[in-house]
Amino acid sequence: MFRNRLPAVARDAFVLRTLPAAALVHxxxxxxxxxxxxxxxxxPRIGIEPPECRAAHERLTEAAKAREKERRSDVRDIAG
Known part of the structure; x- marks a missing residue:
């Protein structure tokens, strides 16, 4: 009895629901x-990370922004 339904259930669950949902989110x-x-x-604002992890993340973000700003410097600023 369930042998005939299993492929239909799997098709419904994975193909018809999972793929369109992932495509829509993308x-x-x-x-x-x-x-x-x-x-x-x-x-409410709920954090799952301890405060020291958040501080480390903020430092990394600031460092990445500084590197990006440095990389985008104007060619006219280079002496030579």
Missing amino acids: RLGAADRWLPRRLDRRL
């Missing part, structure tokens, strides 16, 4: 995680 990009401002103010 196409929406950052808009997929958009949250209305009003709701964002009401929801």
Whole structure:
């Protein structure tokens, strides 16, 4: 009895639901995680990282921004 239904269930679960959902998330990009401002103010801010991890992440982000700024310097700024 279930032998005939299993391929249909698998097809429904993986092909018809998983692939279109992943494609939609990919196409929406950052808009997929958009949250209305009003709701964002009401929801609590919950962090799962300890504060020292957050500080290290912020330092790494600042260092990466500094390297990017350095790399984008104008050619006219180079002496020679």
